[in-house]
Amino acid sequence: MVRWEPNPRGRLQEAALALYGERGFENTTVAEIAERAGLTERTFFRHFADKREVLFDGADAFTEAFVGTVRNAPADVAPIDAVTAALEAAAALLADRKFARQRQVVIAASPELQERELSKFASLSTALADALRQRGLAEPAATLTAELAIAVFRVAFERWIEGSEDQDFPQLIRESLDQLRAVTAGA
Amino acid sequence: MVRWEPNPRGRLQEAALALYGERGFENTTVAEIAERAGLTERTFFRHFADKREVLFDGADAFTEAFVGTVRNAPADVAPIDAVTAALEAAAALLADRKFARQRQVVIAASPELQERELSKFASLSTALADALRQRGLAEPAATLTAELAIAVFRVAFERWIEGSEDQDFPQLIRESLDQLRAVTAGA
Numbered sequence: 407m408v409r410w411e412p413n414p415r416g417r418l419q420e421a422a423l424a425l426y427g428e429r430g431f432e433n434t435t436v437a438e439i440a441e442r443a444g445l446t447e448r449t450f451f452r453h454f455a456d457k458r459e460v461l462f463d464g465a466d467a468f469t470e471a472f473v474g475t476v477r478n479a480p481a482d483v484a485p486i487d488a489v490t491a492a493l494e495a496a497a498a499l500l501a502d503r504k505f506a507r508q509r510q511v512v513i514a515a516s517p518e519l520q521e522r523e524l525s526k527f528a529s530l531s532t533a534l535a536d537a538l539r540q541r542g543l544a545e546p547a548a549t550l551t552a553e554l555a556i557a558v559f560r561v562a563f564e565r566w567i568e569g570s571e572d573q574d575f576p577q578l579i580r581e582s583l584d585q586l587r588a589v590t591a592g593a
Numbered sequence: 594m595v596r597w598e599p600n601p602r603g604r605l606q607e608a609a610l611a612l613y614g615e616r617g618f619e620n621t622t623v624a625e626i627a628e629r630a631g632l633t634e635r636t637f638f639r640h641f642a643d644k645r646e647v648l649f650d651g652a653d654a655f656t657e658a659f660v661g662t663v664r665n666a667p668a669d670v671a672p673i674d675a676v677t678a679a680l681e682a683a684a685a686l687l688a689d690r691k692f693a694r695q696r697q698v699v700i701a702a703s704p705e706l707q708e709r710e711l712s713k714f715a716s717l718s719t720a721l722a723d724a725l726r727q728r729g730l731a732e733p734a735a736t737l738t739a740e741l742a743i744a745v746f747r748v749a750f751e752r753w754i755e756g757s758e759d760q761d762f763p764q765l766i767r768e769s770l771d772q773l774r775a776v777t778a779g780a
Contacts, residue, residue: 484779521708524715528707546748547772553744554773561733561740585734586741587777590770592671
């Protein structure tokens with residue numbers, strides 16, 4: 407008798423990440439992921455389109471947190487402040503640092519996954535620039551601000567997953583923004 | 594008798610770009626490119642590893658202009674000024690706007706080429722951050738400055754290829770940097 411266990415999606419993700427770390431993304435099959443999670447392949451495909459999508463789950467919610475915050479910021483908020491709020495909202499979604507770190511190791515080991523990750527960030531940047539233009543920021547400032555936001559996010563994210571337990575992601579974002587401000591001011 | 598013609602490399606590039614534009618990158622073969630250029634496949638492969646590399650020719654020289662300028666800037670030059678000089682040096686290499694515009698259209702039509710282009714910029718950013726660290730700029734400022742430089746380059750590049758003939762690429766770079774400065778200052 408199979409004991410009912412909750413959270414099949416989370417268990418599949420955990421099993422996939424463990425296997426990708428042990429034997430590499432390319433060398434892991436969906437059958438192995440399902441087996442490790444104590445579930446069937448059919449259950450896997452009810453939750454994920456393929457083994458790659460396990461790693462990009464939540465990307466839409468992440469984009470929405472990011473872009474939605476910019477869209478919903480009051481009209482008199484400066485673009486950089488709207489973007490700072492968006493960065494903090496997106497950072498708040500990534501509470502599980504261990505998962506984030508494991509995922510990053512897997513992605514760093516696969517050119518295919520790296521290209522996918524870059525292309526996700528490129529789409530996010532396009533959506534963000536669009537939201538900034540809708541707030542009245544002209545080009546090229548809108549695209550530049552969007553690219554700057556992605557750069558700040560990625561740099562703060564790397565520091566967060568590599569750092570010690572007491573480093574707060576939103577704080578790392580604020581520090582990165584301060585450094586960027588200092589560099590552009592010619593410091 | 595085959596008439597000797599100079600510049601086989603340039604002719605292959607021109608033929609490839611024309612064919613990619615006419616029938617798409619995926620639907621063009623090396624044999625067709627060679628034929629259009631009035632050359633043999635063998636000559637093609639003496640110059641390019643595959644049909645994709647025709648579009649990424651010169652990437653190493655471009656990276657070297659960019660990164661070398663930062664590396665060779667006097668020690669007392671502020672990072673943002675070293676990066677500005679690097680952007681102008683890289684921009685000076687792309688004198689042929691018509692070629693750049695055709696190439697961009699081809700790349701925009703192919704997810705494979707887009708991913709390749711993103712990955713080239715990611716490598717450039719890494720090399721640039723490295724050069725900035727060697728000049729004594731700490732992390733995360735070095736990585737952020739490198740990402741900012743790439744963003745400025747790409748935005749100015751898009752404006753350059755889309756704009757009218759009288760827009761000067763280095764001038765567009767300076768304008769983009771000014772806009773970025775205004776945004777980070779909270780304007």
